[in-house]
Structures are given as C-alpha cells and as structure tokens.
Amino acid sequence: MLSGLLSLPWFIDLRLPYQLRWEYVFNHKDWFIDGLILALWMSFIALICGSVIGLICAFARSTGNRFLSIVVTCYVELIRNVPLLLLVFIFYFGLPQAFPRGSDERELILTLLPTAERTFTVALSVYAGAYLTEIFSSGIMSVSRRYLDAGRSLGLGRIGLARFVVAPIMFRTVLPSLSNTFISLFKDTGVAFFIGSRDLSFAANKVNTDFFRPIEGWAAAGALYLLTAWGIAICLRFAERRIKWSV
C-alpha cells in the first residue's frame, strides 16, 4: 500500500486508507466518452458563435463610431469581470423566470433554450464572445497601415477592405490565440455539470455521487481533460504551421 512506499508526515492519518477502485470508472466508460465528446462539441460551437460575436463587435469598434464602441466596451468589460458560473445561472435560472408564467417571452426562451446543454453553450458563447472581441480587436489593430493604403488605392470600399485585406491578415495573426481560446473554453465546460449538462464533469460527478468515489471519477475526468487539451494543442500547432506555410 501507499504507506509502505512513502513515509508520510505526522498530519496524515493512515487508519482510514482509501482504496482506489478504478472499476467504477471503467464500468462506466461510456459516460466519460459521451461526456468528452459533448464537452468538445459544446466548446467548439461556443468558439464558432463566440467568433461571430467577436468579429461583429471588433469590426463595430473599429468603425470609430462612438456609440458602437461604447456598447462593445461595456459588453466586453462586463463579461470579463463576471464569473462564468454566474452567466450560466442567469441563462439557466434567471432568464425563464424573468417573465411571468405562460407569457410569450417565457415560452420563447424555453423553446430557444430547452436543455441544460443548449443553455450552457449559449452562455459559453456569450462569455467567449467577450474574450474573442479583444483578440480580434488586437488582430485588426495589428494590420499595418500600408496594407490598408494599398487596398484603398485598389479602389476597395470599407466593406471590401475589411473583407479582402483586414480579415485575411488578421486571421493569420489571431490563429494561435483562437486555438488557445478553444482549449480554455474546453476547460471551462468543467462547470457545466452544475446545471445538469451531461458533459465530462457530469460523468465525474456521477461517479462521485452514485458510488461515493470522488477521487477515481475526478482523476479520470482530469486525465481526459489533460490529454484532450494537449492533443488539441498539438494538432492546432501543427495546423498553424501548415497554414503559415501555404499563405
């Protein structure tokens, strides 16, 4: 046992050794695998939706319109200074309760956000949108003046400039940040089990609550999170190198 291998300090009491029993995890592999796929899927959707939000906000800010940029800054600062869990609560518990029972708005919200998974994905998208706005903004800023002048001299309008000059150059500079954001969103799905979304953390918590095996469940989930995050990181680094090459 562990006590034989390690000489433990005095405050560790070995009268109650906890026997690790991994069969609780292996007998319920499907929970973990389904959860992992769901977590990846939720973070991927959140990345896509968040990128759309972020792109719109970043370009809205770059137009120089005072009102638009104040709105965008408020959104970004508000979301970035509030915990994700609170956002999730607002979307999951708050929004449907904000309107009286049976009203049209409430029905609409319940049709749009029918499940915990959907609600969490929406909350995560809004959360990701704020971070991605900052990323895209800095990407837009990094496009050098010379490219803009060159585009203008070719007769491109504002939309054309954004579409054909700023966007392609910006995407190359923000690509590493995008993959980092994807990984951190994937890790952020870890709090989703609290509202009953059946992702990887839900599987871990189920092993905890059903069999009182907190360590095995969470350690298995942690290992899966870790390996997946590293896997994603390696794949994306590889992809970035390929893309840099071909441009």
Next chain:
Amino acid sequence: VEIVWDDRDLLWQGLKYSFRLFAVVAILGTLMGTVFGIGLLYGNLVVRGILRAYVDIIRGMPLIVTIFLIFYGLPAYGVSLSQFMAIALALSIFAAAHMAEIVRGAVSSISIGQTDAAKSLGLTFWPRMAHVILPQAAPIMMGPWTNLAVDMFKATSLAILVSQADFLFSIHKRASAGGAYMSFYLAAIVVYFVCCFAISRAGALAARRFRLGVVS
C-alpha cells in the same frame, strides 16, 4: 432592488467568505508561485522536471478538477483540513501554477548582465534574487499578476460547486428561495464587476508606482 437589500446580511456573509478565500489564495498562490517559478528556472534537473510536470498538469486541467481532488482527495487519505482551507489550498495550487509561469517569464526577461553584476558584488543566490532580480522583475509581473488575481476572484465562485457558502452561493440561495432570480443575479453582476474592476485598477496603479521606483 429592495428584495436584494433586505437580504444584505446574508449576502454580506457570502461576500466575506469570498473575500477571505481570495485573500488567502492571493497570498498563498503568489508565494508558492514565486518559489516555483524560481525553481523552474534555477532548480536542478529533478526539481525542474517535477515543477514542469506540476505546472503543465495543473494548467491543463479545469480548476474544478483540482478543487474536487483536493476537497475530497485529502480527507480520503486522512489529511484533516477545514473545508475552507481545502478549497483555499486547491485554488492556491491552481494560482501557483499560473504564477510560476508568470515569474519564470518575467525573471528570464531580466538580462543576464544583472545576474553577472550581482555575482561580481559577491551576492549569493537568495540575496541576488531578493535584491537584484525580483525587484526588477516585479513591474513586468504586475500586469499578468493582476489578470491572475481577477481570474482567481472569479474562481472563488467555484466554491459553490462543493457547497461552500460563498457569495454566489448566497445569491443563488436567496434567488431560488424567493423566485426573484433576475434581481439577485443582477446584483451579483454588479458586485463581481465592482470587485474585479477594483482589483484590476489597484493592480494598474501599483504597477505605475512600481515602475517609478525602478531604474532600468
């Protein structure tokens, strides 16, 4: 608004818990992180390997995994910590891993000439660190440190997941008891925003003060 104000005592209890947790985590995490960061740079092969594994593993997992493993794992092996200290330790372990990277980055950006100069003055390792390298690295660290502090304050809300009575817990409890969800959540947004904003402002101010005192 009155509904929220009527519950101010309970909410204040929760907020105090969050503040206490944050204070412990900020101090413990910073200290551990600084030591680990120095170890990452100057330790021998074994120390470096262990710290690198620690930093990469903790940073690769969601914080919530660390919290659950510490919160349930330590008592399972008979380590008796209070619940508050268990979650504070979990958050500190997480913060220290990020802090170690910040310290490593800042210290390695100090030019090698500073080390050589300090050596030629006869300073040994720890005085050299304390009097020459770290004071110069501190202003560089302030920005990322402030971000980390804001993140850690937001992370104190995860205490609700192991049923600790933090601020989010008290908000959620009162919200679900009375059914006035939105007013409580909006109040929570305001409070979290004010706290996080105060932390980042304070960090920016401190960074400016720091920079004034440094000759580069």
